[in-house]
Amino acid sequence: MNAEKSTASELAWFKSSYSTGSGGECIEVAVCPRAVRVRDSKDVARRGLEVDAGAWGAFIGFTAQ
Template sequence: MDMAKVVWRKSSYTTANGGECVELTSVVEVVAVRDSKDPDGPQLVVTRRAFAALLADLKR
C-alpha cells in the first residue's frame, strides 16, 4: 500500500498549538499515525482494533 497516496487528517487543535500535531489515516483494516512536522518520517501502523483500544485507554 502506498501511504503517500492516502488522505491524512490533522487534529482540529493543530492551529492552536503552532501546527505541531499528529496526522491520522485509515485504510482498510489499519490506522496509521505520523508526525505532521515530518510527513516523510516514520509511521505507526496498527489495526483498527488496537487503535480503538489505545483511544479507550487514553480516555480513561
C-alpha cells in the first residue's frame, strides 16, 4: 500500500473525458508523483483506487487501441 502524505482533497482531480453528464459512468483522476488515483465522482467520500504510474500508462495505452 502506498502511504502518501497528501490527502484526496488536496489533489487536483479531473473528470474523465469518457464520463457522461447524465450521471452515468463518472470517474475522476488525480496524478501523484508515483501513482495515479481514480475515484467515483458521484461518491468522493468513498475510497478510490491507487495504481502505479507505469500500470496506468499501460492501461491507457491498451484502451486507446
